[in-house]
Amino acid sequence: xxxxxxxxxxxxxxxxxxxxxxxxxxxxxxxxxxxxxxxxxxxxxxxxxxxxxxxxxxxxxxxxxxxxxxxxxxxxxxxxxxxxxxxxxxxxxxxxxxxxxxxxxxxxxxxxxxxxxxxxxxxxxxxxxxxxxxxxxxxxxxxxxxxxxxxxxxxxxxxxxxxxxxxxxxxxxxxxxxxxxxxxxxxxxxxxxxxxxxxxxxxxxxxxxxxxxxxxxxxxxxxxxxxxxxxxxxxxxxxxxxxxxxxxxxxxxxxxxxx
Amino acid sequence: xxxxxxxxxxxxxxxxxxxxxxxxxxxxxxxxxxxxxxxxxxxxxxxxxxxxxxxxxxxxxxxxxxxxxxxxxxxxxxxxxxx
Numbered sequence: 001x002x003x004x005x006x007x008x009x010x011x012x013x014x015x016x017x018x019x020x021x022x023x024x025x026x027x028x029x030x031x032x033x034x035x036x037x038x039x040x041x042x043x044x045x046x047x048x049x050x051x052x053x054x055x056x057x058x059x060x061x062x063x064x065x066x067x068x069x070x071x072x073x074x075x076x077x078x079x080x081x082x083x084x085x086x087x088x089x090x091x092x093x094x095x096x097x098x099x100x101x102x103x104x105x106x107x108x109x110x111x112x113x114x115x116x117x118x119x120x121x122x123x124x125x126x127x128x129x130x131x132x133x134x135x136x137x138x139x140x141x142x143x144x145x146x147x148x149x150x151x152x153x154x155x156x157x158x159x160x161x162x163x164x165x166x167x168x169x170x171x172x173x174x175x176x177x178x179x180x181x182x183x184x185x186x187x188x189x190x191x192x193x194x195x196x197x198x199x200x201x202x203x204x205x206x207x208x209x210x211x212x213x214x215x216x217x218x219x220x221x222x223x224x225x226x227x228x229x230x231x232x233x234x235x236x237x238x239x240x241x242x243x244x245x246x247x248x249x250x251x252x253x254x255x256x257x258x259x
Numbered sequence: 260x261x262x263x264x265x266x267x268x269x270x271x272x273x274x275x276x277x278x279x280x281x282x283x284x285x286x287x288x289x290x291x292x293x294x295x296x297x298x299x300x301x302x303x304x305x306x307x308x309x310x311x312x313x314x315x316x317x318x319x320x321x322x323x324x325x326x327x328x329x330x331x332x333x334x335x336x337x338x339x340x341x342x
Contacts, residue, residue, distance in 0.1 A: 035282075038289055042278050045293065046271045052315055053267045150310055163306070170307035172261045 014054035021047030065195045068209060071139065072197055075206050079104060084133055087204040089248070090219040090229040091117060091135070100141060100216050103228075104205050105133040112248070114228065139206065140213025147171065153217040158186075158247075161221055165214060173210050179218070185232060185246040188214065192241050203234040203241070215243065222247060227259035262307055266300050266316070273300075287330045294323040 021043050028040030086105030089112060093100055096118045103124070105112045115124055117135050124132035138144075144153070151167040162179040168190075169177055177190040192198075193210035202208075207215060219229045226249055233244040247259035260268075273296035281289045301316050308316070 034286075038278060038281070038286055041286065041289070042274045046274055049267055049270055049319070052318075053263045053312070055263075166306050170262060170304075171309055 011055055014050050018047045018049075018051035018054075021050065068195050069197070072202065072206075072208055075136075075139070076199075076202055078134075079202075079205055082131075082134065084205065086112065086133060087231045087233075088206060089114065089231075090138065090215050092219045092222040092225065092228065094223065094225065100138055100219050101135045102138050102206060102212070103133055103135050106131050112230070136206070138212040138216045140209040140211070140216055143209050144213040144216050147213065147217075153220040154223060156221055158218070158221040161218055165217060168210070168214055173213075177214070182244070185244060186218075188218065188243040188245055189240060190214070191239055192236075196241070198236060200234050200236055203236075203243070204231050207231075207243075211241075211243070215245075218245070222259070225259070262304065262309075263312055266304055266308075266312070269300050270296060287333075290323065290326055291330060294320075294327050297323055 025040045025043030025045075025047060028036045028043060083106070084104045085107045087108055089103040089105065091097060091101045091103055091114070096116065098119055101117060101119075103114060103117065105114075113126070113132050115126070115132055117124065121135050123134055126132055147167055150171075151164055153161070153164055156164055162177075165177050165179060168174050174193050175191040177188075179186060179188050193208070195208065195210070197203075197208055203211065206212075215229060215231070222229065227247040228249075230246045230248045231243055232246050235242045235244070249259060274293055277289055277292040277296065281292065297316070297320050301313075301320055305313070
């Protein structure tokens with residue numbers, strides 16, 4: 001396979017800058033006074049640091065954005081065609097589910113009917129054919145599994161999850177993140193991920209991979225319980241976004257039945 | 260800005276600052292101050308960095324630790340010889 005190197009690639013630019021610094025550093029040693037030795041050493045050190053630290057090879061942003069955009073558009077169309085108006089409920093890994101799922105209910109009424117969902121269930125109906133919404137794997141589940149090679153979110157209490165969620169900042173998916181208790185619920189606030197569809201309705205119903213991975217990680221605090229993570233609201237504010245979240249019991253979003 | 264870029268920028272700024280702080284004095288103090296900067300960067304970014312980035316930082320810290328130990332041993336030897 002051919003490898004193409006472009007000057008516009010940040011790691012290539014970093015290597016060029018590093019080599020220039022190394023050359024400058026070596027040049028200082030030609031006339032080795034005390035100050036020149038130190039300046040040469042500093043230049044060589046920074047050069048080595050730049051070469052070895054900035055090695056991230058990445059897909060150009062426009063291409064990776066387009067890859068996500070295609071999937072997001074498909075899901076958005078499915079939601080629209082099925083006339084689903086409810087906000088997403090993240091279901092934790094509780095028997096019979098072996099992986100987290102996102103339930104998109106048909107509406108946002110106080111009572112959300114959450115049937116027993118198995119891994120294979122997608123279109124959810126009640127006896128009599130009443131539509132209960134759809135259940136899909138979270139778009140960020142694969143991403144979360146990748147991140148979990150470095151940080152585990154299972155068996156974490158909800159009050160401790162904010163610290164663990166900083167891993168998403170560490171791997172450069174987002175710039176900052178906070179997860180704070182607010183009244184009966186929680187507010188998850190962070191700077192918009194590098195790809196954001198900027199569509200509040202879509203964020204409420206089927207968040208894009210980065211947001212979904214964060215929400216799935218939070219859902220893991222409810223593993224094995226009857227609590228589900230419900231997106232009550234999503235607010236975009238310039239470069240930031242906030243998810244208003246509630247842990248709800250099996251069938252309702254009313255405040256008196258929150259977990 | 261990526262985390263690796265932030266760390267690199269901090270280290271570069273620290274090295275330049277220490278160059279001005281130490282001025283014309285011996286290089287050992289300069290190296291030890293750089294080592295302290297590396298430790299600060301490693302400690303403050305620990306929970307934000309990936310395993311690969313941590314490994315790379317550890318290599319630099321390891322190298323500077325060895326240099327630090329050599330510098331200390333040299334100072335001790337000088338002190339013993341003097342006394």
